[in-house]
Amino acid sequence: MLEIRNISKTFYPKTVNERVAIRDLSLSLPEGDFVTVIGGNGAGKSTLFNLIAGSLMVDSGQILLDGQDITYLPEYKRAFKIGRLFQDPLKGTAPSMTIEENLSLAYLRGRSRGLSWGLSKKNEAFFKEILSTLDLGLENRLKSKVGLLSGGQRQAITLLMATIATPKLLLLDEHTAALDPGTADKVLNLTKRIVAENKITTIMITHNITSALECGNRTIMMEDGNIILDLAGEERKNKTVEDILTLFREKSKKEFDNDRMILG
Amino acid sequence: MNLLAFQGAIEQGLMYGLVALGLFVSYRILNVADLTVDGSFTLGAAVSVMMAFNGHPWLGILLAVLAGMCAGIVTGLLQTKLRVQPILAGILTMTALYSINIWVMDGKPNVNLIGKDTIYTPFKTFFDAMGWRSPAGKGWEDLVVSFLFTSLAVVLVVLFLKTQIGFAVRATGDNENMVRSSSINSDVTKLIGLAIANGSVGLAGAVLAQSQRFADASMGIGMVVIGLASLIIGEVILGHGGVLRGALAMIVGSILYRIIIAFVLARNVAASDLKLLSAVIVAVAISYPVLKEKIMLMRQKRKLTKGGDDRA
Numbered sequence: 001m002l003e004i005r006n007i008s009k010t011f012y013p014k015t016v017n018e019r020v021a022i023r024d025l026s027l028s029l030p031e032g033d034f035v036t037v038i039g040g041n042g043a044g045k046s047t048l049f050n051l052i053a054g055s056l057m058v059d060s061g062q063i064l065l066d067g068q069d070i071t072y073l074p075e076y077k078r079a080f081k082i083g084r085l086f087q088d089p090l091k092g093t094a095p096s097m098t099i100e101e102n103l104s105l106a107y108l109r110g111r112s113r114g115l116s117w118g119l120s121k122k123n124e125a126f127f128k129e130i131l132s133t134l135d136l137g138l139e140n141r142l143k144s145k146v147g148l149l150s151g152g153q154r155q156a157i158t159l160l161m162a163t164i165a166t167p168k169l170l171l172l173d174e175h176t177a178a179l180d181p182g183t184a185d186k187v188l189n190l191t192k193r194i195v196a197e198n199k200i201t202t203i204m205i206t207h208n209i210t211s212a213l214e215c216g217n218r219t220i221m222m223e224d225g226n227i228i229l230d231l232a233g234e235e236r237k238n239k240t241v242e243d244i245l246t247l248f249r250e251k252s253k254k255e256f257d258n259d260r261m262i263l264g
Numbered sequence: 265m266n267l268l269a270f271q272g273a274i275e276q277g278l279m280y281g282l283v284a285l286g287l288f289v290s291y292r293i294l295n296v297a298d299l300t301v302d303g304s305f306t307l308g309a310a311v312s313v314m315m316a317f318n319g320h321p322w323l324g325i326l327l328a329v330l331a332g333m334c335a336g337i338v339t340g341l342l343q344t345k346l347r348v349q350p351i352l353a354g355i356l357t358m359t360a361l362y363s364i365n366i367w368v369m370d371g372k373p374n375v376n377l378i379g380k381d382t383i384y385t386p387f388k389t390f391f392d393a394m395g396w397r398s399p400a401g402k403g404w405e406d407l408v409v410s411f412l413f414t415s416l417a418v419v420l421v422v423l424f425l426k427t428q429i430g431f432a433v434r435a436t437g438d439n440e441n442m443v444r445s446s447s448i449n450s451d452v453t454k455l456i457g458l459a460i461a462n463g464s465v466g467l468a469g470a471v472l473a474q475s476q477r478f479a480d481a482s483m484g485i486g487m488v489v490i491g492l493a494s495l496i497i498g499e500v501i502l503g504h505g506g507v508l509r510g511a512l513a514m515i516v517g518s519i520l521y522r523i524i525i526a527f528v529l530a531r532n533v534a535a536s537d538l539k540l541l542s543a544v545i546v547a548v549a550i551s552y553p554v555l556k557e558k559i560m561l562m563r564q565k566r567k568l569t570k571g572g573d574d575r576a
Contacts, residue, residue, distance in 0.1 A: 053445070079447035092445070094438035097431070105431050109447045113428040161446070 001201045002029040002052070002169055007061030009047055009225075021047040023225035024061075029169075034195055034202045034216030038209060038244070043222040045205045049171050052203075054078040066168045080110040083162030083200075085155070085175035092158030095147030099138060099157060102146050103127045106161035130160055134190065152183030156190060163194050170195065172204040188215070209241045221248060267400035271407065273526040277494075277519030278410040279475065282417055282468035283487055284494035284514035289421065290336075290461035291495065292510065295437035296343070298458060299354030299488055301465050303361030304335040306484035308466030309473035310368040313375050316474055321383045325413075325470045332466020335361060336458035343458075344451035365481050377477035384409055384475060406475050413471050417464055418511050424460065425507045433457045434507075465491075486539045493542045494518035496549040 009022040021044045029035060037045050050056040052063060054075035063071050070078050085092060093102050104118050104127075124142065131139040134156050138149075146154060155175060162170060172191065176184035192215060195202050206212050212219050219236055221229035221244075228251045231239060283305060290298035308328035315324025335357055342353035369375045387405035391397070398404055424430045435443045436453040443450045465487070473479040498517020502509055525538060533541075548555075 074449075076444045076447055076449045079445045082445075084445050091439070091441050094435040094442055096438050097434060101431055101434075104428075105435055105443075105448075106446050108428060113432060113448070115424075115427045115429060118426055118428050118431040 001031040001033070001066060002027070002203075003062075003064040004028070004052070005062040005064075007051060007058045007063065009044075009051060009056060009059050013059075020225055022051065022058075025226050027220070027227060029201055029203070031201055032199050033218055035204070035218045035220060036212040036216050037203060037205045037220050037222060038207070038212045038248075039222035044225040045222050046173055047225075048222070049084070049173050049203070049205065052078075052169075053082055053084050053171060081168040082171060083109075083167035083169070084171040085158055085162055085173065087174040087177045089151040089155040089158065089178060092161060093146045093154050096145060098143050098145055099131070099149075100124065100127060100142040102157065102161060103131075103164060107164050109165040109167075111165070130164070134160070135186075150183075152179050152187065155179060155183075155187055159187065159190060159194065163198060163200065166198045167200060170200045170202040172202065174205050174207060177207065191215075209244050213239060213241070213244070219244075221251065223248075223251065268402055269526045269530065270523070271398055271400040271402055273522040274519055275406040275410050275475070276472075277522035278407070278414045278515065279468055279472045280490065280494065280522065281414050281515035281518035282464050282471070283491040284498065284518045285414075285417055285421060285511060286461040286464035286468070287488070287491040287495050288510055288514045289457055289464065291492065293425070293434055293437050294454060294457040294461070296350045296454070296458070297354070297488075298336075298339060298461060299351060300335055300339040300357045300361075300458070300462055301354075301488045301491060302484040302486070303358035303365070304332040304462040304465045304484075305469040305487045306365045306479070306481060307335055307361055307368065308332045308469030309479040309483055310365045310375070310469075310481075311466075312470030313377060313473045313477075313479035314368055314370070316377055316380055316382050317375060319381070321381055321385075321474060324474070325383060325467065328466045328470030329463045330466075332469070333459040333463040335466070336460070336462030337455055339462070340451075340455035340458040344454055362481065369479065369481065373482075374478065374480040376479075377474065380477070382474040382477065383471075410471055410475070413467065414515060417467060418515060421460065421464065422508050422511050429453075429456065433460075486542065489539070489542045489546055490521070493545045493549075494521045496546060497521055497524075500549070 004025060004027040006024050006026050007022055008020070008024055011017070011019045011021055025048065039045050047056065051058050054070070054073060058071060061071070062069065065078070065081055094105070097105070100119060104123060107123060127142060128139045131142075136153055136156060138153065138157070146157065149157070159175070175191070176187050179187060188211060191204075194200070202216065204215060213236070218230070218232040220227050220231070229247060283301065286301065287298070290296050308331060311331045312321070312324040312328040315321065315327060339353045339357040342348040342356060343350050348356065366373060384405045387409055388403055391404050396404055398407070425434060432443060432448045433453045433456055435446070436450050436457065440450050443453065469484070473483075494517040495514055496517065497520050498513035498515070501516055501520065502513035504510065528538070528541065529535065
């Protein structure tokens with residue numbers, strides 16, 4: 001499904017601030033894989049997402065999605081097939097538009113937009129139905145402006161928006177990190193359910209090693225712009241949080257000083 | 265203020281309301297301070313007057329709208345494809361338009377339509393034949409025609425903003441990130457928004473110029489500020505609501521602005537002072553939330569400090 005071949009990205013090349021963010025990285029994801037990504041700050045996790053989604057362009061290498069070379073495709077065209085969530089719940093929704101309008105906008109992802117009405121009765125029923133699965137009472141608030149909702153509610157809606165037109169690939173960049181523990185749990189469970197129901201190929205960045213091991217079927221660890229550990233199957237099943245931390249210390253050959261890691 | 269001035273204020277309010285409607289799209293919906301307006305207003309006026317001069321008043325209105333849209337697209341291209349800062353992009357187009365507007369007017373700084381037919385002529389002929397005159401003793405034609413054009417523009421803009429593309433344009437000003445990740449090219453939605461905004465402004469210039477039978481290369485100076493003043497007045501009166509309410513607020517704001525101006529002029533204030541007045545209205549209105557917060561904080565501080573003294 002996703003095939004990343006030897007990509008590299010350097011910020012501020014040929015200056016004193018030169019920093020290699022991604023170093024000759026390759027990754028292959030079969031259809032339906034749910035990969036969790038862990039790694040310290042500055043390991044290149046978010047840069048990897050930016051390169052896949054097209055917010056940044058690679059310096060070298062190739063990215064293929066669903067058999068198509070997307071290496072030089074602009075971000076909005078890649079969005080035909082990629083859904084994405086950020087840590088900041090405000091990033092995924094248009095605050096001055098209503099829930100219904102936001103969902104309608106997302107529902108047309110990957111399709112051409114015309115001068116027909118943005119809202120339709122048929123969609124309204126469908127939106128109500130999927131909103132009710134969130135169990136947040138939002139199905140009765142279709143006409144409320146999204147800006148009036150809480151961070152957790154907005155992130156749940158963003159998740160719906162990213163998956164309402166089923167994407168080929170879903171990128172989740174610490175999408176529960178800014179939420180309170182209860183809400184984070186809810187959004188994470190929702191994520192698992194939607195991904196499983198629609199069999200979406202997913203990559204999720206997280207700092208929570210427990211959920212990294214619990215979610216999905218594969219875990220990769222990044223350090224210094226590359227993948228230093230790739231766990232799947234039996235090997236992954238038997239790992240505990242402690243094991244992962246030990247592995248991380250060994251692999252990265254440095255003390256584990258990342259205070260954002262939640263030992264949980 | 266007499267009845268004649270009042271009717272004039274409403275007519276002008278309806279015409280300039282189209283400028284405010286344009287700014288509603290660019291400033292409120294797209295969240296871009298678009299300074300093209302000073303130029304595209306005059307462009308609309310120049311095109312409409314030149315076409316009317318040559319015997320095509322209605323075609324002149326249509327071409328004025330298209331010319332305004334083109335001006336908006338130029339600003340949009342500067343902003344999106346060439347990454348010029350939005351404000352500078354508008355200033356560049358506005359400045360370039362000054363020269364272009366004089367080309368349009370055959371190298372002259374102003375053109376008048378004395379003795380020529382305008383879009384108002386058939387209405388005037390009809391009303392005169394029927395013997396209908398307003399209580400102010402003025403013809404109805406300006407009021408009727410400006411009302412027709414302004415309502416048509418409001419309806420079209422509101423309907424457009426409710427379409428799928430309209431949604432995309434609205435979301436662009438709200439959260440560009442989200443727009444791109446919904447597979448929408450945000451460069452295109454900005455172009456569309458700026459085209460519509462300046463099309464409306466061009467229409468304002470066109471309708472106004474034929475009504476006063478005159479176009480002048482400098483008639484657009486300060487138009488952005490006048491438009492913003494109307495926008496703010498309208499929003500104070502009608503508040504923020506949906507798209508329809510927002511668009512109607514522009515027209516109401518513009519009419520009130522013109523009534524205020526007529527009122528001020530009746531107090532023997534020089535017409536040249538009006539720009540100063542508009543600028544002050546906009547500055548105060550935009551900074552109002554900040555000022556309010558500062559005053560509240562000062563009051564709170566004084567109250568709390570006083571309380572502290574009591575306990576001491």
